[in-house]
Amino acid sequence: MPRLTLYSLLIISLAGYVLMGYFIERSNFELLITVYTSLFLLSYLIIKNKGAYNFNVLLLSGILFRFCLIFSIPALSDDFYRFIWDGRIQQLGFNPFDFTPRQFLNQNSDAFLNQLFPLLNSPDYFSVYPPFSQILFKIASGIGQDNLQVNLIVLKSMIFFSEIGTIYILYRLILKRKKDLSLVLIYLLNPLVILELTGNIHFEAFMIFFFLLTVLLFYNQRFIGSAAALSLAIQAKLLPILVIPLLIKKIGLMKTVWYGLICILITTLLSIGIINTPERISHITESLNLYYGKFEFNGGIYLLFRTIGWAAIDYNPIVLISKLMILFTLTGMVYIYLKESDTLSGFFWVLLIYLGFAAVVHPWYLTPLVALSIFVRYRFILVWSALIPLSYMSYRTLPYNENYWITGLEYFIVVGYLYWEVKFLAPASNPVILKNEVSE
Structure with a gap:
């Protein structure tokens, strides 16, 4: 690809990331999906037509795309309000696992928390975020205090530097396996990874x-x-x-x-x-049980079983179906443990099975699979990463309403593409973007 054409595509991509980060709300689905899809097409064109002399340019571009999002307020997820809430709780000397947000405000007064409370998506649930995440929340709160924007910049900066580290380690792992370094571009330039991690603080x-x-x-x-x-x-x-x-x-x-x-x-x-304390462990377990037994979003196989169950018994069988999904998940994981000898590709398939049978599959859940897809020969995850933003259609209206036809289309294409890869491509081929196989 001529340098001028490459630079043009990179500049247009940068404009797209700025547009997504600073000017598009998730309720504006038509514009959101147009820009998101355009970024995937641009990424495909850039990688497909890459030249060896362009690698450093692409590396710096992937870093720049992430950096330009550090100062934006996340538009595609509101989870960050809970991150800041948990950090503020700790700065005030309380444990985030002792109270739900509503319980805390019933007993304590804090102007910043009163400002955050209406923005929380789970005010009646105990926190489910592990200790390492809680440490980061507390650090961000200590620096940002009651300034929402500074809290966000600190959190995004942490994720930005972790992404730099990830790119470097991917580079090292690819070198160790003596494969084409351009494989790192699968992760480096993937719009889902850029927008959902640095852009939306996951x-x-x-x-x-x-x-x-x-x-x-x-x-x-x-x-x-x-x-x-x-x-x-x-x-x-x-x-x-x-x-x-x-x-x-x-x-x-x-x-x-x-x-x-x-x-x-x-x-x-x-x-x-x-x-x-046993009480804090109980609170975390309670919230996890609610998550796995009550919530549902973009879970393809789960929705299929739920639809069948609803037709059979005339009510939402979420509790029963959730247990059935856990059984299928465990069975699939045991199979992988017995058959797979490669750590990276093995974890890829374990995570895929987990998400395949999950009731909740948010777009950012796919980002670990995008990273691990570098170490398997199939590229259906990249297709899924391009399709899963369709799930944002659910946020066009209040209350949120998932379009099951769109969810079905998403999974139909992904499963169909996986079938095509397995059935018709030679085992050593690596379709779609990069023609390299990585194995131990």
């Missing part, structure tokens, strides 16, 4: 960074450091704990048990300062 960014660090240290046989990094990944999001059984084929059962015990010990030591 802590999957830290989960991805610490998990990839876990793997890098593990490959270098620094097992204690690897277990510590995995502990931090779990502290950011709980899901990385699912990777431990995948280590059995690498280091054997007993070494995996010791590795897991070290990880659990570090996690416990890091958590004990904030989660240190």
Whole structure:
């Protein structure tokens, strides 16, 4: 691609990210999906027509796209209000797991919290965010105090630097496997990753960074450091704990048990300062049970079973279907544990099974899969990452109303594309964007 054309595409992309970050609300679905889709098309064109001499330009562009979002107020998610709430609670000397927001305001007075309360999406639920995330919330609150914008800049800056770290570790892992360095562009230039992590403050960014660090240290046989990094990944999001059984084929059962015990010990030591009573553990469990037994959003297979169940018994069988989804999830994970010998691709499939049967699949949930897709030969996740913004159609009106036809279309295309990849592409091929296979 000529340099002038490449620079033109990058400048248009930068304008698109500025537009998404500063001028588009999620209720304006038509404009949102137009710009989002355009960014994916631009990313595809840039990567497909890349030249070796352009790599540094693309690397700096991916970093710039993220940096330009640091000063924006997240428009696609309102979870950040709870992050700031939990941080403020801690700055006032309280534990965020002791009260729901409504309970706290019934007993205490704080002008900034009174300002935040109407903006919370879960005022009657206890916090579910792990201790590492709570530390970051507290740091942001300590710096930002009662200034919402400063709190946001601090949180976004943290995620921005974690993303820089992720890109570097991906680079190291690709080098270690002696593969084309351009594979890093899959993550670097993916609009979903850029907009949902730095743009909308989702802590999957830290989960991805610490998990990839876990793997890098593990490959270098620094097992204690690897277990510590995995502990931090779990502290950011709980899901990385699912990777431990995948280590059995690498280091054997007993070494995996010791590795897991070290990880659990570090996690416990890091958590004990904030989660240190049965009541606080009960509050977290209560909120998690509500999440897995009450909420539903963009869960394709779940919605299919729910529709069948509703037709059969004439009411929403969410409790029963949720338990059935857990059974399917566990069965699928056990299969992966028994069959998969590669840590990175194994975790990819474990996470895919988890999200495939989940009742709630927000767009940013896919970002770890985008990072891990570099280490598998299939590219259907990139198709899913381009389609999942369709779920924002639910926010066009109040109350929010999910369009099940759109959800069905999203999953139909993704499953269809996966079937096409498995059925018709040669095993060693790597479709869509980059023609490289990565394996241990």
